[in-house]
Structure formats: C-alpha cells, structure tokens
Amino acid sequence: MGAVVTIVSNAPFKVNMENEPTFTIHGARGTTAVSGRTFNRYGGETTCFSLATRQGILIVDAGTGIIALGDQLMCQSDLPPITIMFTHFHMDHVIGLPLFKPLYRRGASITLMADPHRKENWPDCLRTLVAPPFWPLDLRHFGAAIRFQPLPRRNRRMRTYGVEIAWHPLRHPQQCQAYRFSIQKRSFVIATDHELDADVAGEAFMDFCRGASVLIADAQYTPAEYSTQRGWGHGTWAACARLAATAGVGKLILTHHDRRRTDMQVDRLVRQAQRIFPATRAARAGMLV
DSSP: OOOOOEEOOOOOOOOSTTOOOEEEEEEOBOSSOOOSGGGTTTOSOBSEEEEEOSSOEEEEOOSTHHHHHHHHHTTSSSOOOEEEEOSOOOGGGTTTGGGOGGGGSTTOEEEEEEOTTOSSOHHHHHHHHSSTTTSSSOGGGSSSEEEEEEOOSSTTEEEETTEEEEEEEESOTTOEEEEEEEETTEEEEEEOSOOGGGOTTHHHHHHHHTTOSEEEEEOOBOHHHHTTOTTSSOOBHHHHHHHHHHHTOSEEEEESBOTTOOHHHHHHHHHHHHTTOSSEEEOOTTEEO
16 A cells, blocks of 8 residues: 655644554654754754554654654643654664653653663663763653563564554664554554665565555665765665565655755755655655655
C-alpha cells in the first residue's frame, strides 16, 4: 500500500481513540544539529521519529528533534503512554533526551527500550548522560515513571500500542538496528545509520525491508564522498535508491542528512535518487508520512 507524505505545522499531538495512526519525522540531520537559512527547509534537528496510535506513542531515538515533540505533547491535558526505542547511543541520537519535557511530568509513563545484546550497559549510558556533571538532575529525580526495558531477546519481534514491531542489525560502529513498524496494512522501516554500500548481509536486510510502505534510510554520503569514508557507518543515496527499487517498497525517504548539506544540495541528491527510484523524498522536520 502506498503512503502519502505531507508537511504539517508544529500542531500539538492528539493521541486518543478517534485518531488514525500518525507517523511523523521530527529530526533528520546526522552527527550534530545545525541552523541557518540554508538548512531551514529540511531542518537542523537530529534523528527522531514517532508513531502515534490510539493506545500510545512510539518514539525512535532522542536526537534534538525530540525536544519539539515533547513540547507538543505537553500541550495535552493527559499524556498517552510513551515508549522510546533507541537504534543506538551515539550522541546525535540521545542528546535531546534531557530536554524531553514529558520526563518531568508527574503521572507520565515512559518506557525506554533498546537491544538487549548491546555490549555496553545501555541504561547506565543514559543514566550517565542525564546526570551531573552533564545535566543538573538525574533521571531518579524526574517526575515521570521511567522504566528501562530491553527488547525481547528472542525472535526480534514484539507488539505494543497496536503496532507489530520487528528489528534488524545494521552496519554501524558500536552496533545499531533498524525498526519495522506495521499497523493497519501499512509498514514503516527506519534504517538510519547504516553503511548499506558495504553491507555483506544485504540480502537479509533487503528481506527485512521488502514490501514496506515507506523506507526511511541513511543517505548521508554521495558516492564520491563514500569513496573516502568507508567504514564510517553511513550510506549513500544511490545504495538507498537501489535497495528501494529491488525490495519493492512504496516510498523512499532519505535521512541522516550530512551536517554540511544545504537544502539545495539535498534537493540535488533527491533528483539523482529519483532517476533510480522515482518515489523518493528527503526527510524533514514536521514531515507527516
């Protein structure tokens, strides 16, 4: 099934029994947040995505994009249950967590989830980040009920808030994983931070993406840039477009834009990718998928 992509304003989220599932991009920049006129259209916020359903809201990663999302959620009188699922713990994917206002709200229920097979103790990583001397308060003194929960160890599959969730390892330093969310005959694959060009297990990942309504994929580099940055853990627009065409996805959305990539340069990459896979867009803050 195809997917409609539109740009919406920063209106508050309304998660209730009347709403249809809503997938939104809140940040699509890689490495670090940026600002300035040349970045306005695609935004300078780092990685954050959300899927709001009638039962709650799933959030993928806590880059700076999660800050505005938290502000929007705080406009609601009652917060839905919130689960934040991490792809990995590099700084651009967690730096917004201390400023996610629902963490401070008494009565809020927030679950933090990640791969149980990670080499480091990931709850300790977050407790270190959100604590002195890096932050004036630690997570124990926040108002919300915060729970650390590893993803299930077997089958790489679970169901929550009415969403079927699967995950798959990606090629990126210090481990990373993709998520696939399926609900009401639509499916969204989030594959940020993946060196797809060098993925020796590409067939397995292609099967993971196959038939998705929307594939959101790491396209930080051009092919020329990648030739000098192999092993850095990021892919190219060309590899993303080829994957989308072969896997039969409905739409491709390029993400993890290089911190130096201007709006006009992102436009150029999209046009090049469209020659391989016409249904290609670039991720931007506020994009409703």
